[in-house]
Structure formats: structure tokens, C-alpha cells
Amino acid sequence: MPRLPGALAVAVAAGVFALLPVSSPQAQQHGAGMHKLGELTVESPWARASAGAARAGAAYLKIVNAGAENDRLIGVSAPVAERVELHTHTISEGVMRMRKVDAVPVPGGKSAELTPGGHHVMLIGLRAPLKEGEMFPLTLTFDKAGTMTVTVAVGSIAARGPGMKHRDRK
Numbered sequence: 001m002p003r004l005p006g007a008l009a010v011a012v013a014a015g016v017f018a019l020l021p022v023s024s025p026q027a028q029q030h031g032a033g034m035h036k037l038g039e040l041t042v043e044s045p046w047a048r049a050s051a052g053a054a055r056a057g058a059a060y061l062k063i064v065n066a067g068a069e070n071d072r073l074i075g076v077s078a079p080v081a082e083r084v085e086l087h088t089h090t091i092s093e094g095v096m097r098m099r100k101v102d103a104v105p106v107p108g109g110k111s112a113e114l115t116p117g118g119h120h121v122m123l124i125g126l127r128a129p130l131k132e133g134e135m136f137p138l139t140l141t142f143d144k145a146g147t148m149t150v151t152v153a154v155g156s157i158a159a160r161g162p163g164m165k166h167r168d169r170k
């Protein structure tokens, strides 16, 4: 029966297609995992869910530079907030403060991590509270590599890292 495998393949393909989840418009860009641009890879962008009606939030991610040349993250934008800035934390007189920075260095052969307590993407004037399980696009502009849009996954209010990965769990 030479035609059976073909028919089976069609049936299987149809079955698989029917099982594909219907994704929301926000989730259609990419998964929230890895995003590549030239020598740069952006890993696991994430944010915390908003506490109550807080109008500010932050996004975190890791940028790996596989190339030899240094680059810099020089611009950020996202439709979820009225203003988006690159920030760092500084401690002055024992108090942790946030300060706007013009760029985050991404050295060649190294990585740059935006984490709670360090550099972060500041979301100012959130148009709506960030809810756990949601995703939103974040556009990153690099001095040399250019511009890429990544998908930020919103974790719980108490999230300390990207929820999609389990290998860092302690």
C-alpha cells in the first residue's frame, strides 16, 4: 500500500496543526526566550507584575556579545509606558537610588546583565498595570548592532528572575 504513508503524514500534519494553541496578539512576535541580532543575543527578558496601581515598572534581561567588538545599549522603548529609560542603581548615604544613564556597555566577548539592583529598563507611566503571564514588546537600540524588538514576559510581583527558565532556581 504505497499511498498509506503519505495519507498518514497528511493526517498527522493536520492533527498537529489543529493542536497549535491560538496565541494572543501580544504573544505573536517571538517567544520570550532568546532573541538574536548579529553577534548579540538577548536572553529571557522579564518584568515583575505591578503592585496595585503602581505606575512605574522595570524590565530586566541579559545581553550576550559573541563578537569581538564592544557595543552599547543606547535606546529603549515600549508601548506599555509613556516613557522608557535606561537606569542604574547607586547607593548614596546608605540609600539606594535610581539614576538615568545614557548607555549600558556590552563588551565584546562578554555579557551585560540588567537585573534588580543593577542596570534596568525603567518603565515610567505605565498605561496599565503589568499582569503576571502577560507579554509586551520592548525595542532595544544598540550603538553598532542596530535595533531589535524582544518580548518581555511578566512574572509574579515577587519574581526574582525570568520565570520561563528553571535552571537558576535555588
Ligand SMILES: [Cu+2]
Pocket: 058, 087, 088, 098, 099, 120, 121, 122
Ligand atoms: Cu529605575
